[in-house]
Amino acid sequence: MNAPPRAGNPARWLRSVALPATGQQARIGRQRMDMATLLWGVVFGAIGGGFFIYGKRQGALVPLVCGVGLMVFPYFVSNAWATVAVGALLMAIPYFVRL
Known part of the structure; x- marks a missing residue:
């Protein structure tokens, strides 16, 4: 059973109830993507689909x-900035390189 709710900071209570990450879970937690990187990845993936087609x-x-x-x-x-830089570079290559 869960512990009864405590007064005060709910985030502190959640941290006390949550199990500690071990092994693979701890490594994945350190490499977490932020929202900007995820959205830029979706944008560049869609543009890449257009380039591919x-x-x-x-x-x-x-x-x-x-x-x-x-x-x-x-x-x-x-990294969000690296994602934008690499994506912009890959988008510019077809404009400058013609085979």
Whole structure:
């Protein structure tokens, strides 16, 4: 059974009731993504899907590869500023590189 609610700070009570993280759970907790990184990942993933479809239909290798890169890289970058920088770079490559 849960302990009866205490007066005061509810967050403090929740921390006292919650079980401590061990092993894999502790490692995952340290690598937590924040909301900005998650939203930027969704935005760049959608843009990457567009690049991928365009590259596939036009037979253009550079947009195809950049589209895959835009869809995959947010899984490996955990900083919001780095996500924006890498995403902007991958979006600019097809404009400057023509094969």
